[in-house]
Amino acid sequence: MIGRLKGELIEKRPPQLVIDVNGVGYEVEASMNTFYRLPECGSQLVLFTHFVTREDAQLLYGFYEREERTLFRTLIKANGVGPKLAITILSGISTAEFVRCVNDGDTASLVKLPGVGKKTAERLIVEMKDKIQALGLESSSEFQLSAADGPDMAAFEPVADSRSEAESALIALGYKPVQATKSVEQAAKALGATSSSEELIRYALRAMVG
Template sequence: MITSLTGTLVVKSPTEAVVDVRGVGYVLQIPLSTYAKLPDPPTSVTLLTHLQVRDDALVLFGFATNDERRMFRLLLSVNGIGPRLAQNILSGISAAELQSLIRTGNASALTSIPGIGRKTADRIIIELKDKLAKDAGSTESLSVDSQTPMEVRAETLQALLALGFQRSVAEKAVRGALQETQGKALGVEELLKRALRLAGSGR
């Protein structure tokens, strides 16, 4: 599975980006939220991806942040929402705003997004509200005063768990790494490096 692409952004439009990776050009469908974050080509970029497998094609969707991709995948879990509609939703509203509307049950605001009627808005709220609540609960232990975004903290925690660390050890390591760098916003790579050092030392 292709989970991310790093290469040279050679083309970008409000719905599509082309990334050249060692001479191979990958076409990615993107929401407006990602388009707004992309630099002007040609520039080196990293995009997180979601691969849609169809009978007649393989379609890559690209995202600037893990939060965008996570919400895209959550939207796909809603009955009646496919990749194109999910992309359209994230083009009409940011991932953070979408989460807020779902948590507060604001169906009226969701219907302002083109392609979303009242029934679809209600279904999104009903099917995703509990899932978002569980996600919030899983990251409460990482609520340390830091400039590092919560999505980076959550991704780092998941990486440590995937490496075989117990949750209590992984959470303690991430918190420790965040406390060491309270005035600095870290990316996943740097935070993971620091957390691995702490987890390995048993601190």
């Protein structure tokens, strides 16, 4: 089990990133809530990780906070929730907001996430409530990701393909191509032509699940 990585962030293309650890590049998939908090490429980084082995692949998932990994590991134990859907959930909603949805029985907010239908939302609320309480997640305010927690978006160099990168990230998270394109176009109009992919993704996700 690979539980932690410490090295140089050498590439980030949401929702994937690469960390160089002593000359070995580890490909990691992360939730967007983690992505928003990443430093610039070339910086040192520590991520808590979860390693998944399948017949056709070996996958590594990374989290900026240990608590987010704890919720991820709890989510994938729920019936019908695999790592991909868990990452999608943690990308479209903060840990604190997910806890609130479970405690309040708020299926309406959960079904806005791709891959989460009404039955899945209801099942998540039933299965996760006791687990969340056992982990003490319901009272931890530190999980809430606010705008101040993210990196200074002005520090990101705008790239020509930021829109296509944002669209690809949303599609990878489970959104339909038409929905991803429309949401990114709306985000670009609202934020401006020089917006980074991270800014576009964040705006689009908030618009779709807010």
